[in-house]
Amino acid sequence: MDGMRADLLFRYPMEDTPFLRDILLHQGAWGLSHTRAPTESRPGHVALFAGFYEDPSALTTGWKTNPVEFDTVFNHSGKAWAWAVSSVLDALKLDNLPQVHAAAPPRGISSLSADEWSVGRFLATLDNMENGFFANSQVTGENLSVSQSARLAFIHLDASDATGHAANRESPISKSPKYRSLLRQFDGFLSKITRKLKRVSAGLNVRVAFVLTADHGMTDSDGHGGDSLQETITPLLVWGAGLVGPKLSETSSGKHLLTQTDSYGFPVQIEGRRMSEIQQVDLCPLTAALLGIPIPENSRGRLPLTLVSxxxxxxxxxxxxxxxxxxxxxxxxxxxxxxxxxxxxxxxxxxxxxxxxxxxxxxxxxxxxxxxxxxxxxxxxxxxxxxxxxxxxxxxxDRKFFRYEVLFLGVFLCVGLLWIQMELPNMAPSKVSCPISPNVHLPLCDRMYSHSQNPRLVFSFLKQCFQIFLLIMSFFGVADVSTLNKLDIRITDCFVTHIEHGSVVYFAILK
Structure with missing residues (x-):
């Protein structure tokens, strides 16, 4: 669920999500997933399926694409399906994977209609026993390896993100009737998917697990992208094969709602069901474990064993x-x-x-x-x-070395300014009145000072020293000279609207 707020989804008594509440109380484990800034859709989905947070070099693309190739759970699945908006599909780079069937909703339809389209496409694959989600499910494990039989379906629901962006300070999403209506629609989607999966899979040699979460949160009125708790804390609900059921609290007093909260202000339990907390990247090894496939090689996540049955x-x-x-x-x-x-x-x-x-x-x-x-x-x-x-x-x-370089630059500039201040009294020009042309005047002025006090010679010497300093910093202030070849001029798009030769020179010197 793109941009879903954890506090709104699990807001007690969950009147708008009765089916979700039933799963939380009787079938699954609920909790919070912590992500990092920038809280955007692409970094969030990369963390979910590849297991690592934002690559800083993605700044050069405006956080829209990852400039580095990476491994995902889709690469290792026997078959996979993905229904999501085109920006999410592009971020995951699923085009060249033959085992993945990816499709985006038609352009021009509303986000709610797009969600209905995605859910409808998934339900249609359940009925297709030849090429759909449960195709060849009657084949025993002796004929197919675990990775070959692993099926992954990713359903991206975007309406919560669109609704959050439409909010403002006068109508925050936490008090929006439209958001409550959206939660009811999500609950209906979840009920429809779960019931049909249970009905179609009956009698088949399959085990089904569910992971419900969000890529990022949403503020009340300012969208997302920052590092506030509303943006970096996302909901988590897991249930099904290989996953634990509700985690009952030992201190439950039988009350429907306990007032205990954690350091983030979230309830530590709902009707005696304890909350779990993981990092968003931990969902990548969890997904791999549920599918029985290798963990993506770039993943930094830790398998949350407390959620594994x-x-x-x-x-x-x-x-x-x-x-x-x-x-x-x-x-x-x-x-x-x-x-x-x-x-x-x-x-x-x-x-x-x-x-x-x-x-x-x-x-x-x-x-x-x-x-x-x-x-x-x-x-x-x-x-x-x-x-x-x-x-x-x-x-x-490398940060400590960069700090040393910045410190060295600051000390060098301070010493240079101090030197200039000390030399200024000695460089005061004498009063000269000479009604002759400048071409004759300047050479004559040079002879009025000693060699060490001539301001033109001193300035020329300082200029040469500064050029040598820039040369040293440019080539030897980083790891090695070869790093200059890695400078991509396109990164200047982040700082200037039009690339000029002068700008390129400055950025090359900075590099």
């Missing part, structure tokens, strides 16, 4: 695969940094070296071999946490 041996294998996938990224990232810096000056992450990784992995494997799965899972969980912290460390490794 399985025994300890299976959970051990799941978290092991997740941890090894994160370690593989760490090894690549570490090698990249080592290549770009002198070994003498390179500082490895202190809390997790490669030797620590090997020791911790060996310890977890030993515990798993002894069938001490609870301890092995805990070991891998700690290693995951440290690995993600190490990845964040290497992602921001």
């Amino acid at each position: 399985s025994n300890d041996p299976v959970k051990f294998q799941m978290i092991r695969a997740n941890c090894l996938q994160l370690i593989a990224q760490l090894q690549i990232k570490l090698e990249e940094k080592r290549v770009n810096y002198f070994t003498l000056f390179f500082m490895e992450y202190g809390r997790l070296t490669l030797e620590d990784v090997a020791n911790r992995t060996q310890r977890a494997e030993t515990l798993g071999a002894k069938r001490e799965y609870a301890d092995a899972i805990e070991q891998y969980s700690q290693l995951e946490e440290l690995t993600i912290a190490a990845l964040d460390y290497y992602d921001t490794y």
Whole structure:
């Protein structure tokens, strides 16, 4: 649900969403998913299906496309369907995947009609037993591998985002009757999809799981894109095969609504059903685990085992695969940094070296071999946490050097200004009256000063020093000279409306 607010979807007593409330109370686990700024549709969907947050270099495209190729759960699915607006489909780059059937609603229709179109297309695939969602579902697992039999359907509902953008300070969405009507329509869609899936899948060799969430939230009147809690907290509801049911609170007193809230002001439980909290990128490994496919190689998410319904041996294998996938990224990232810096000056992450990784992995494997799965899972969980912290460390490794460069530039300018201030008294010109042409006057003036006090020579010397400084900063203030070749002139679109040769020179010097 694009742009759905968590506090509005789960607002007690959920009168506008009775079917959703029934699932929350009797079938699924509910909670919150935390994302990051910029809270836009493309970064949100990339986090959901690829498992990583915004690439800063996407600034050059106005956050509309990701300039780096990335892996998603669609790449590993046996078959997948996606019904979404064209901007979301373009962001996920599904065009060249033969196993993915993607389609966008017709142009010119309203967002509500587009949602009806997407839901209708999914329901139609359920009836098509030859090429639809349940095609070949009678085939046993002996004939198809797990990844080949994995089916993924992505239904994008955009009306909540459009309704949020239409709100204003006089009519905020939290008090909008139109938004309540929208929630009732969503609840009807969810009921229709769930009931038909249950009816069609009866008797088939299939297991169905549901993940309901949003790419980002929405403010009351200013849309989205920032980092406020209303924008970065999204709803989460999961139920079905392989997922836990409602998490009952041990402190439930039988009251319909408890007044306890978390640090974000959300209720910690609804009618005795405890809230779960995860990061948005964690939904990527969760989706991969439910489908039985490899986790996308770029994912930074951690599999939320608290939402998985399985025994300890299976959970051990799941978290092991997740941890090894994160370690593989760490090894690549570490090698990249080592290549770009002198070994003498390179500082490895202190809390997790490669030797620590090997020791911790060996310890977890030993515990798993002894069938001490609870301890092995805990070991891998700690290693995951440290690995993600190490990845964040290497992602921001260059920042301290950039700070040194900025500090050096500031000190250089201050010293230069101080030097000029000290030299100004010695450069005061003498009073000269000479009624001759400038071409003759300037050479004569040069002879009125000593060589060290001539202002023209001093200024020329300062200019040459500044040019040398720019040359050094341009080429050696970054990792190596070759980085200048990577400068894409198109990034200047973010700063100037019309690229001129002079602007390009300035940006090249800055690089």
